[in-house]
Amino acid sequence: MISKELLDILACPKCKEPVRLDEENAGLVCDACRLRYPIRDDIPVMLIDEAEPLAGTEPTDNGA
C-alpha cells in the first residue's frame, strides 16, 4: 500500500505534475500525460519507459 506521505512527494517524471493512485491501487496515474506508472512490490516505478498509456482515453480530435 502506498502511503499518503509517499504519494505527496511523487511526481510524474515527464511533466513533474503530481500523480494520483488509480482505482485499483495498482498504479499511479498522471492525468496530464495520460500515463499510468506501475507499482511493484509496493514500490512505485516512476519511469517513463515503464509507464503505460491510459486505455480508452486517447484524444480523438486529430484521428487518422
Ligand SMILES: [Zn+2]
Ligand atoms: Zn505527466
